[in-house]
Amino acid sequence: MSSGAEADRVATPLAGITVLEVSHILSGPFCTMLLADLGARVIKIERPILGDEARRLGPQVNGDSAYFMSVNRGKESITVDLSTEAGQNLTRELCKRVDIFVENYAPGSMQKLGLDYQQLKTLNPRLIYASISGFGQTGPYTNHPALDIIVQAMGGMMSLTGEPHGRPLRPGASLGDSVAGLFAALGIVVSLLERERTGKGRYVDISMLDCQVTMMENALSRYFATSKVPGRLGSRHPAAVPFQSFETQDGYIVVAFISDRPEPWNRFCTAIGHPELLKDPRFRDASSRVQNYDILAPMIEEAILKKTSTEWLEEFSRLEIPCGPVNAIDAVAKDPQVLYRGMVADIPHKSLGKWRVANTPLKFDDNSSHPQGPSPDLGEHTDKVLQEMLALSSSEIARMRSLGLV
Numbered sequence: 283m284s285s286g287a288e289a290d291r292v293a294t295p296l297a298g299i300t301v302l303e304v305s306h307i308l309s310g311p312f313c314t315m316l317l318a319d320l321g322a323r324v325i326k327i328e329r330p331i332l333g334d335e336a337r338r339l340g341p342q343v344n345g346d347s348a349y350f351m352s353v354n355r356g357k358e359s360i361t362v363d364l365s366t367e368a369g370q371n372l373t374r375e376l377c378k379r380v381d382i383f384v385e386n387y388a389p390g391s392m393q394k395l396g397l398d399y400q401q402l403k404t405l406n407p408r409l410i411y412a413s414i415s416g417f418g419q420t421g422p423y424t425n426h427p428a429l430d431i432i433v434q435a436m437g438g439m440m441s442l443t444g445e446p447h448g449r450p451l452r453p454g455a456s457l458g459d460s461v462a463g464l465f466a467a468l469g470i471v472v473s474l475l476e477r478e479r480t481g482k483g484r485y486v487d488i489s490m491l492d493c494q495v496t497m498m499e500n501a502l503s504r505y506f507a508t509s510k511v512p513g514r515l516g517s518r519h520p521a522a523v524p525f526q527s528f529e530t531q532d533g534y535i536v537v538a539f540i541s542d543r544p545e546p547w548n549r550f551c552t553a554i555g556h557p558e559l560l561k562d563p564r565f566r567d568a569s570s571r572v573q574n575y576d577i578l579a580p581m582i583e584e585a586i587l588k589k590t591s592t593e594w595l596e597e598f599s600r601l602e603i604p605c606g607p608v609n610a611i612d613a614v615a616k617d618p619q620v621l622y623r624g625m626v627a628d629i630p631h632k633s634l635g636k637w638r639v640a641n642t643p644l645k646f647d648d649n650s651s652h653p654q655g656p657s658p659d660l661g662e663h664t665d666k667v668l669q670e671m672l673a674l675s676s677s678e679i680a681r682m683r684s685l686g687l688v
Contacts (some may be wrong), residue, residue, distance in 0.1 A: 288430060291337070293321075293648060293650050294320060294321020294650045294651070294654070295320045295321055295646065295650060295651065296311050296317060296320040296321040296322040296382070297321045297402065299317075299321075299322040299323070299381045299382065299474065300322065300323045300325065300379070300380040300381050300382070301314055301317055301322050301323065301324045301325065301380065301381065301382040301384060301467065301668055302325050302327065302373075302376055302377060302380045302382070302383050302384070303316075303324055303325065303326045303327065303357070303383075303384045303385075304327045304364070304383070304384070304387070304392075304397070305326075305384055305386040305387075305414070306334045306335055306336060306383055306386065306387075307334070307335055307336050307386075307438050308336070308353065308430070308456055308460065308463070309386045309458075309459040309462045309463045309466070309490065310384050310385060310386030310414055310463065310466075311326075311336070311353040311354055311413045311463070312353050312459060312460050312463030312464070313384055313412065313414065313462075313463035313464070313466040313467045313470070314326070314355040314384050315353045315354065315356075315357075315463075315642075316355035316356065316463070316464070316642060316644075317353065317358065317467060317470065318355065318653075318654055319355075319359055319641075319642040319651055319653055320528065320642075320643070320644065320650075320651050321651075322381075322382070323358070324356065324357040324358065325357070325358045325360060325363050325376070325380070325663070325667055326354065326357045326359050326360070327360055327361075327364070327373065328359055328360070328361050328362075328660060328661070329361065329363065329364075330361040330362075330363055330661070330686060330687075330688065331361075331660075333352065333359070333361070333660040333661075334354070336349055336350040336353075336354075337660065338351045342678070343631075343634070344586060344631075344633045344634060345638070346516065346631070346657070348637075350657060351631075351637055351656075351657040352639045352640065352657075353420045353683060354657040354658065355629045355639060355653045355654070355655065355656060355657050355684040356629075356643070356653050356655045356656075356657075357657065357658055358658055358662055358663035358666070358667060358669050359660055359661055359662050359663055359664075360661060360664040360668070360688070361660060361661035361664055361688050362687070362688055363469045363686060363687050363688070364395050364397070366396075366687055368682070368685075368687050369688075370395050370396050370397060370633035371394055372668075372672075372682075372687070372688070373395075374396070374397070374401075374402065374405060374522060374624065375672055376667075376671060376672070377397075377402045377405055377406055377409060378405050378406050378407075379390070379406075379671050379672075380409070381408070381409070381410060382409070382410045382411075382412070382470055382474075383397075383399075383402065383409060383410070383411045383412070384412045384414070384466070384470075385397075385412075385413055385414070386413070386414040386415065387415075388415065388425070388427070389413070389415050389418075389424050390425070392413070399411040399413075399485045400487035401434040402442060402569035403483060403485075406483070407481075407482055408472060408477060408481065408482065408483050408488070409483040410470055410473040410477065410483045410484050410486065411468060411483065411484075411485050411486065412466045412470050412485075412486040412488065413464050413485075413486070413487055413488065413491060414463065414466050414488045414490070415428070415488070415490070416428020416429075416432065416433055416489070416490050416491060416640065417433075417490070417491050418487055418488070418489030418491070418492060418587075419487045420487075421465050423491070428458075428490060428491070429458075430452075430456045430457070430458035430490075431452050431458070431493045433458040433460075433490040433493075433494050434453070434457060434458045434494060435450070435452075436491055436494070437458075437493075437494025437495050437497070437498065438494065438495070438498045438501060439452075439453065439457065439458075439494055439497065439498070439510075440452055440504075441513070441514070442498075442501055442512060442515075443514065444514045444516070445516045446513065446514050446515060446516065448514065450514070457494075457497070458490050458493075458494060459490065461490075461493045461494070461497060461576070462488050462489075462490040462493045464542065465488055465493050466486060466488045467495075467592065469486035469488065470486060474488060477681075483631070493617075495527065495626050500520075504520065514624055517536065518686070519538070519540070520572070521569075521572060522538070522539050522540050522568055522570065522571075522572070523539065523568065523571035523572050523575055523578060523579070524538075524539055524550070524571075524579075524582055525537070525538045525539055525540065527557075527608055528582065528583060528586040529583065529586070529587060530586055530587065530589060530590055530591040530593075530594055531588070531589060531590045531591075532590045533590075533591040533608065534607075534608035535586070535591050535594055535595060535605055535606065535607055535608060536605065536606050536607075536608060537550070537598065537603065537604065537605050538605070539568070539603075539604065540604075540606045542567050542568045544604070547560075547565075548560055548605075549601040549602070549603060550598075550601070550603050553597055553601055553603070554582060554585035554586065555585055555597065556581060556582075556585060559581070564577065564578075565578055591607055595607060615638075616618065623645070624641055624649075624652070625640065625641045625643070626638055626639075626640065626641065627639055627640075627641040627652055627653050629653045629655065629656050629657070631656060632654065632656070632659075635677070637656075639653060661688070664679070664683075664688050665679050668688070
């Protein structure tokens with residue numbers, strides 16, 4: 283690591299750790315984004331001329347992809363043609379000098395390039411190598427293509443998302459990719475901790491489908507307990523009522539009861555103008571309310587339509603009834619709690635001055651986890667990294683560039 287970069291990261295949790303990233307679009311870049319926010323030096327290898335496909339995704343801002351900028355902040359970009367033997371050799375030399383290697387290409391791709399874990403660990407026994415793929419490196423689906431929506435469908439997420447009689451829906455976020463990136467980052471950090479004890483690296487095999495199955499903890503536990511297949515319930519909870527969104531005069535709010543204590547239910551019934559529900563045995567506890575949902579829900583919905591979202595939120599909050607607004611994204615970006623917690627961060631931008639991104643949620647007592655810099659231009663750091671890490675001269679790099687190797 284260069285002295286300048288090191289000086290910027292000395293107070294961060296992963297200061298001194300260097301990551302080599304050979305990944306694209308979201309799952310791999312999301313993983314390394316988290317590592318970069320924690321202070322690791324992330325060197326992103328991209329294809330000459332083309333780079334990461336995410337660079338071409340819209341919307342474009344002054345020639346830069348907003349999508350690319352959000353998950354590649356704080357990284358360095360170098361271009362290497364991995365289809366050539368010289369490019370592969372260059373990457374192997376870099377792997378001797380880094381702590382972590384992250385890739386998210388189809389299983390077998392890195393082996394064909396001579397860049398799989400089995401080959402690289404002979405060059406660097408301390409290397410922590412993480413592969414993220416749709417179905418993992420083993421099993422009958424290993425070679426099947428997988429994108430975010432495919433693993434969300436196959437892992438059960440879409441079967442639980444949507445209204446009861448509607449079609450299965452993909453949630454409004456790429457949970458197949460981002461959750462896999464999150465678990466990969468966790469596996470990497472755990473491996474770093476283990477390396478302190480053993481001195482050896484580790485291979486981390488992350489399957490996007492595996493991660494989706496882990497997210498199904500409630501649905502699977504209910505199925506294992508009852509042999510009944512959970513289905514779509516809209517925003518409802520399978521074991522609590524009320525626990526969903528409700529339409530108001532001017533929008534939507536959510537009310538969430540998870541406790542079976544009588545006091546919140548008493549306050550809620552009184553607030554919505556239905557105190558008679560308190561004496562109705564059909565609604566005496568959570569289980570009874572779930573069983574009689576079809577009778578109870580229309581009464582609550584009709585009552586909540588009588589006031590605005592603000593009126594209900596103020597009243598329910600005063601009564602200590604768990605509630606919240608259903609915020610559109612513009613409201614999220616302006617929410618006082620979100621802003622107070624620093625969850626909207628600025629990164630530098632070469633022409634705009636700065637660009638806003640969603641921040642990392644990891645908070646430490648010294649505020650040492652946050653975006654560490656802008657997203658890189660394609661190949662912006664090629665010369666710097668090769669000179670710094672491999673001691674190549676400017677003329678050597680210029681010759682490789684003339685041959686299209688970098």
